[in-house]
Amino acid sequence: MNNDTLIREKLTLPNEGKKLLLHSCCAPCAGEVMEALIASDITFTIYFYNPNIHPRTEYDLRKEENIRFAEKHNIPFIDADYDVDHWFDLAKGMENEPEKGIRCTMCFDMRFEKTAEYAAANGFDVISSSLGISRWKNMNQINDCGVKAASRHPDMDYWTLNWRKKGGSGRMLEISKRERFYMQEYCGCAYSLRDTNRWRVSTGRDKIELGKNYYSDETQ
Template identity: 75%
Template sequence: MERRKLELPENGKKLLLHSCCAPCSGEVMEAIMASGIDFSIFFYNPNIHPRKEYDLRKDENIRFAEEHSIPFIDVDYDRDEWFKRAKGMEMEPERGIRCTMCFDMRFVRTALYAYENGFDVISSSLGISRWKNMEQINDSGVRAAAQYPGVTYWTYNWRKQGGSARMLEISKREKFYMQEYCGCAYSLRDTNSWREKNGRERIRIGEKYYGDTAKPGE
């Protein structure tokens, strides 16, 4: 299927793409590159736990960005602040108010960086995942961008026109690290709890890769 040429909203000139991980952003990045859009990757994900998982996701994202000469902006791992904001929401379900808080925290930081560094459009690869609520993500992004004059959140549906299928194809082609839970400590806890109840082994961080069980190059 031929890709549709994308255009930034509001006659935008420069995009700051918040990326959560390489598997989710791979297809988004390739679609943006194919459309000739000027963009940079913004990696701010203080929710990801533990640090080993965070570094694996970030390093895979850097690897893919460097392959295509896409600028990669690596923001501080502000984990303590994330846990502070999540206090009282520890038992909230996936897609609930804790996730809204998490999106808000990440997107406001993205919008601030965009405002201070000459980007007029922001978006995120988070929406391509079928495990996420796209309406929840877009609402958070629009609210974040509205805080900064001249910044627009792009609500493009990255899943459509085969985006979700190409996401998997690219992940297998690149042998990306396969994360098996959303990212935060509570998602890890709940995923392991479900696995134990269903007779499956607990998540073993750093061991699974798309298309192979071994690390790329091994």
């Protein structure tokens, strides 16, 4: 299916919401979500708050790719704090927790609470996140954290739409390839990088090559 000629489902914000703040984790995950929102004429702003991403060079690369795509579509982009020391403080004692465990819950809570605070202070009545489109994530875990964060603010909703369904996962990959996004090979945090590299070495693979863009050398 050609993504450029795709007829998309018309989306509407929950509870007649007017203004969406979309937490974005990276361009590959956000690309399909952003295009779906644009196609539905939904007003939204990108909120990039991901102090979990390690190292800083990786954080900057993921952020700049997201900015590039947002600017292409004239979508406002909020560049939030990289308060990585606070993230490591919260992660103490969870260094060896598995992916999708309590460390990830803490990480979602931290990011969504900050997203909801910004939304409440700046006139947004709906928040959501591109995190849920990734098949490596637990959708229920993400939605639970998002709903909890939004519930702390009157008249705010967390949009629990499953972005993976109705071809969303496939279009995410199509858009990433079309835009030649940098495609990271681990979730983002130092412990995810450590554990992914341990697994790769145990299966005879090389460690992750940070910053490598697998689409950059392909012909147009």
